[in-house]
């Protein structure tokens with residue numbers, strides 16, 4: 316674990332600043348919309364991200380976000396509009412496998428390519444960090460998310476009966492090779 320902390324790509328990816336490649340540090344290039352930036356999340360973004368996470372269909376706590384920010388094997392990407400958080404995506408990386416743990420956009424900005432931009436950027440960074448596939452779980456009835464994942468090449472591997480609560484719903488396990 317110490318080696319992972321000191322040497323994994325995540326130790327660099329999770330923190331803004333020079334990361335060895337211009338497109339991986341600080342403010343990342345090619346945002347999905349002209350006024351949206353996709354950046355590695357910083358502690359200053361946590362309160363805004365926590366509001367977005369709390370309002371998501373399957374909410375996350377601010378402490379969960381803070382833990383993701385600190386962890387060497389998690390990548391927390393923020394979408395910013397004029398510097399204010401409007402969405403995020405969180406990935407976990409274990410061995411050769413990445414896991415999309417959460418992706419959420421504020422309702423007002425959905426349907427404008429920002430979620431796709433976050434996901435594409437995260438998958439690219441996971442691949443650069445050595446992941447060869449990405450997994451995720453999604454509610455069966457979450458059509459927008461399922462369409463997004465299918466657009467980026469994810470396919471259903473299995474169903475997870477009764478996986479979700481509030482409301483109760485089956486889940487789908489999806490995967491893409493990177």
Ligand SMILES: CC(C)(COP(=O)(O)OP(=O)(O)OC[C@H]1O[C@@H](n2cnc3c(N)ncnc32)[C@H](O)[C@@H]1OP(=O)(O)O)[C@@H](O)C(=O)NCCC(=O)NCCS
Nearest residue numbers: 418419420425426427428429430431453459460462463466
């Ligand atoms: C899922 C989510 C992150 C998608 O982000 P988004 O920015 O709205 O999506 P984008 O605008 O980037 O859309 C990209 C693709 O997703 C699909 N998509 C997005 N919204 C859709 C909708 N309302 N209906 C159908 N397909 C949709 C389309 O394939 C779209 O590509 P296209 O525009 O070329 O057709 C966003 O809807 C969200 O925050 N939902 C609530 C949280 C959530 O459910 N997260 C997923 C947990 S598993």
